[in-house]
Amino acid sequence: MKIKNICCIGAGYVGGPTMAVIAQKCPNLDVTVVDINEKRIAAWNDPDVENIPIYEPGLSEIVKEARGRNLFFSTDVDTAIDKADMIFISVNTPTKTYGIGKGMAADLKWIELCARQIAEVAKNDKIIVEKSTLPVRTAAALKDILDNTGNGVKFQILSNPEFLAEGTAVEDLEKPDRVLIGGDIDTPEGKEAMEALVSIYASWVPKENILTTNVWSSELSKLTANAFLAQRVSSINAMSELCEKTGADVNEVAKAVGMDSRVGPKFLKASVGFGGSCFQKDILNLVYIAKTFGLNEVADYWEQVIIMNDHQKRRFAANIVKTLYNTVSGKKIAILGWAFKKDTNDTRESAAIYVTDYLLNEQAEILVYDPKVKPEQVYADLEYLCTHSNEEIRERVKVVTSAEEACKDAHAIAVLTEWDEFKELDWKEVYENMLKPAFLFDGRRLLNRKVMENIGFEFYTIGN
């Protein structure tokens, strides 16, 4: 099957970069990314590519090259569906906030809306690709909806989960460890659809890195991959607390453990806790799925990864209060970094939100600086928790435009995102402009203890 027109529903952190790279690597394909969010699409179409809605190193250059040539952004979902031979569904699948499975299950309402819209609009056969992260067996529900519309159109459903990490999305898309494609391996039509998607990726990914499986294995592999990665972070964070009690250094422990080739060195960096839109949501989803099958031990095992992560964020914040003589009421605390990791403007589930919320409970005055996050986003993140009134948040939290400004006259600094520019700060000057004793809490193991202590800081870090 020859694919000419691709449509992607969802112009977010996955849909945008993924389709930009496909359009760049396959100039013979026409790629249209659609979204119901008009503001987001307008930003993708902004004549100045620096204003595209997602910050990822290298992304604006790719958009500049392909946009208007074979990469298009639009709010006209119906037309894009109608034209497409292959449709990627890359919409959000957040944790449910209501009803059965509240706080655990993935909310599939946007996925189902897409399926119903495709079913209504499609006039010819199409390949549907699940790009969103979905509970295992979602493809069966999609097929049910698509096959029962009575307009005679045939759909093949593929699972093609995305493994990119934010901040390195372009690099991950250009050189993926693997591309995973699940489909109906038992029928010629299923195999043909999988081949069509394989051949798109094969334009730039070596064939041996393109893995094909049955659709359920593909869906479950995505949840499993995120669970394993998050589990490593919670494991090292658990050890960080023990290091603090025993005089061991978590970085040294991680290095020693990671040099065992069976363990490997990556994802063993102790931190204030993992954030991001995926790890927590996907593990909760996994826990929920296990519970629905009555697999309580499996569910409890994975839930512990989240419990440990929540503990890590809480104990970091509690340590600030304890160290500042058990009260931060009215004290100025500078938060350096709001994004959930460096090189992204995404703040979903960022540890900074929870640490700040904890400090607000203690009536601290907060000054936030992040090089890529806009003030409205900081306020929206705190308001979403519904733990403090909007008035209180705006009164107590100020978002400023430089680290120096945030730290001026502060009682304490908390480094919560590992932005490179925080390493380069003139820490001596920062120290001089703070109240004394000047407390510095490094939630990212970014700064050197000796250097900071020599300047005069009371220095606290994770796992040492």
Ligand code: NAD
């Ligand atoms: P996102 O919220 O940034 O983007 C989703 C977009 O879909 C939104 O702009 C929304 O307006 C749009 N949308 C929702 N319903 C729609 C509809 N019916 N029609 C048109 N547009 C619609 O989400 P994201 O971070 O890109 O994640 C998308 C999926 O990919 C999720 O399932 C997520 O778990 C998965 N994923 C995310 C990452 C990541 O790093 N963010 C990595 C791998 C997988």
Ligand code: UDX
């Ligand atoms: C993750 C997965 O890595 C990616 O494969 C998947 O597609 C989406 O979810 P992402 O959430 O974008 O990607 O970033 P990631 O690099 O995994 O970091 C997640 C969180 O864990 C961040 O807050 C990061 O700071 C933290 N982390 C990561 C650590 O604290 N220590 C580590 O060693 C690694």
